[in-house]
Amino acid sequence: MKVMHTKHGAGGGSHRGWVSAETLKNPLPEEVPQGQEAAARVPILSTADVVAARKTCRLSAMEAGFSDAEVTSIVTAISEVARNIVEYAHSGEVLIKKTQRGTRRGLKIIAADNGPGIRDVRGIMEPGVFGNRGGCMGLSRAKWLMDTFDIVTKPGRGTTITMVKWLD
Numbered sequence: 001m002k003v004m005h006t007k008h009g010a011g012g013g014s015h016r017g018w019v020s021a022e023t024l025k026n027p028l029p030e031e032v033p034q035g036q037e038a039a040a041r042v043p044i045l046s047t048a049d050v051v052a053a054r055k056t057c058r059l060s061a062m063e064a065g066f067s068d069a070e071v072t073s074i075v076t077a078i079s080e081v082a083r084n085i086v087e088y089a090h091s092g093e094v095l096i097k098k099t100q101r102g103t104r105r106g107l108k109i110i111a112a113d114n115g116p117g118i119r120d121v122r123g124i125m126e127p128g129v130f131g132n133r134g135g136c137m138g139l140s141r142a143k144w145l146m147d148t149f150d151i152v153t154k155p156g157r158g159t160t161i162t163m164v165k166w167l168d
């Protein structure tokens with residue numbers, strides 16, 4: 001099942017979960033358990049870096065044991081979020097790391113930037129947007145390709161997208 005959680009500014013209640021400029025520079029450090037350190041960190045500044053992120057991600061996904069089709073899905077998903085960093089935030093980074101929940105193993109991708117943020121996440125991710133118009137397909141597609149998809153964004157502060165693909 002695909003899951004997405006979004007956090008919105010207006011009426012969101014607690015500010016827990018908001019990403020400050022500080023945490024975005026070093027995304028989710030407290031979330032990385034011992035032995036599960038970042039496998040790879042790719043700074044994203046240009047389309048050449050998107051290519052580098054794709055290559056690194058492909059190797060990590062293959063090494064983790066994903067099928068060729070799954071590897072393609074994961075690489076497509078990282079491509080979308082990395083391209084968005086170049087296009088809208090101009091700089092940021094992606095992290096690719098193994099993750100585990102109980103006996104379940106997977107690959108986690110975190111894309112983080114300190115860019116302008118996304119004002120209307122709900123509108124962008126709404127069901128029906130996928131496929132409706134060429135301009136707004138990237139994130140919907142990434143969500144569809146992965147098993148979990150979370151966006152934390154704040155206008156003027158930045159965006160962090162966390163996605164996981166489970167092996168089984």
Ligand SMILES: Nc1ncnc2c1ncn2[C@@H]1O[C@H](COP(=O)(O)OP(=O)(O)O)[C@@H](O)[C@H]1O
Binds near residue numbers: 085124134135137159
């Ligand atoms: N990292 C980001 N920072 C700021 N805005 C973003 C970011 N990623 C996506 N967006 C916004 O979300 C919209 C939807 O992104 P996406 O689904 O990739 O479609 P597209 O890039 O084709 O417009 C973008 O048009 C942009 O306004």
Ligand SMILES: [Mg+2]
Binds near residue numbers: 083084138139
């Ligand atoms: Mg895009």
